[in-house]
Amino acid sequence: MMIPIPEQSLVLLLGPSGSGKSTLANAHFLPEDVLPGTGNETRLHEEVARRLARGTLTVIDGVPLSAESRRHYVTLAREHHVALVAVALDTPEALCLERNRTRTGAHASPKALRNQVQQLQNALKGLTKEGIRHVHVLTPETVGAVAFEHRPLPSRRHDEHGPFDIIGDIHGCFTELRSLLTELGFTVAPRADGSPGFDVATPAGRKVVFLGDLVDRGPGVTDVLRLVMGMVEAGTALCVPGNHEFKLLKKLRGKDVRVGRGLAMTLEQLEREPPGFSQAVADFIEARSPHYVLDDGRLVAAHAGLKAPMHGRDTPEVRDFALYGETTGEADAYGLPVRADWARDYQGQAMVVYGHTPVPESEWVNNTVCVDTGCVFGGKLTALRYPEREFVSVPAQHEYWASRSHAAP
Known part of the structure; x- marks a missing residue:
């Protein structure tokens, strides 16, 4: 036993x-x-x-x-x-x-x-x-x-020292993801053996950290998934899940979830894939840690951010915060939950890099920064280079999703 x-x-x-x-x-x-x-x-x-x-x-x-x-x-x-x-x-x-x-x-x-x-x-x-x-x-x-x-807790990766390129919410914007990786010095090409997926060459030992919300709303969800899953398997990337992946996982596991237009686009794209791909996607999402503590505790990556007392911990409350953030209990004009500004009161020692809530520009707040710059809404796709603290962005090719839905789950 x-x-x-x-x-x-x-x-x-x-x-x-x-x-x-x-x-x-x-x-x-x-x-x-x-x-x-x-x-x-x-x-x-x-x-x-x-x-x-x-x-x-x-x-x-x-x-x-x-x-x-x-x-x-x-x-x-x-x-x-x-x-x-x-x-x-x-x-x-x-x-x-x-x-x-x-x-x-x-x-x-x-x-x-x-x-x-x-x-x-x-x-x-x-x-x-x-x-x-x-x-x-x-x-x-x-x-x-x-x-x-x-x-050991899967979130504790203190021995991973980088350097890292931490990429915000992609939402199926594969063209922009490929452009951003190229800008960062990576080389992305179709697999040499002709199988579905991509070979990604990394510069100077750098590793990508994907902050979740890979899926929904954009046209290239399956290509994004293949690239990210392949890099994680190759050991050249880490990935935390976003709330959109978590909802997709529940759907793929047969749970009863409300299928909005964004999720419907993902499911439609998955249906065009070979048998077994959706199962592989579900297994990949399920195996991800909701957040990572990296570089001897100096860096925390989580989809929606994470308060200092939660760093490196693993409870349902910690997982929920990492996926969804914190809300005030109020609703905005569209009936959507108003998100609490946890970063305003953050006093932890670790740098926290997150996405989830689109912002026009990434700005530092108490050693935290959001790098979701709304690519799928016609904004841009942004990466933070760590430890350089340098932002690298590429503009969106299109507005794939109406901007008024920024805060929609």
Whole structure:
């Protein structure tokens, strides 16, 4: 039995006295990762908060079995954008009693133990409803065969130092993408073996970072996808998904989504492709990290941007922000959500480069910059050269999509 543990996690070991929590912790986690769940609860919560802020894996050995105690940890995990994992040891009362008899020092009385066993059974019925998304139940028969897989977060690519060319929203504008890559010193040609796709030669070891929204609205969606997918496979590019890719993924996976004109154009172009291409596109989108932290944490790439406390974290809230940004809860004159200006209050150390919301010109705001300059709306396609902090743009050949729809999802 393999239990995945993301490197930034809060792990709660639950079970009655004598269930084997400490034995499990000692066997599978480093001593510096484990905190005892007993003692001064306020101090424990403060220490957990400090560790989660640093991104340190934290295991609580023996969380009190009340819902109130778990609620504190649910809140801490949410505030620090880390995964919350509960490992419950469902050990029979008789076995717990037997183990407690051989223990030295204080341990639960038979009556207290019976209450703990009942508390755990009640908790197991509703842990996911409390906000604990990852719940694993071990019994005496399975605990000996369990293994914990400590997984690095896919967003953390600190060893990627660039130099990078970070390209904003393309939306099927293949002609402009090819022109921009040429301007940046890349060479784009049809594959020499005649198969669909492109061979892209890169200058001086540079790597492209695509900021998502490759699809919808423009005429060259499938060519854009082939070029980007080929570069990622060749190791000459990274790509984060945009909200348009995420909606396309849901459609390709058979989910019920509203098909607007932009998505309809993408689906029409995909229908003209050989069998299997749409499946390859869906697999590609699904495998992408919603954001990347690069160059020893100095650079963050995300489709819609990302607040500093979310950098390098991986929770549904972080993924949603990276895809959609933040809204004020209000609607504009077209009934579309008004997006919050998160960059205005940004104080993080990392440079954040993003797209999603078209702007006439890319401008620096608190070490963040949007490089979506509305190519599909007749603007231009823009790249930021990193670390040079130089903008390179090519003008759109046409206005492919009415500009009043800039903010449409």
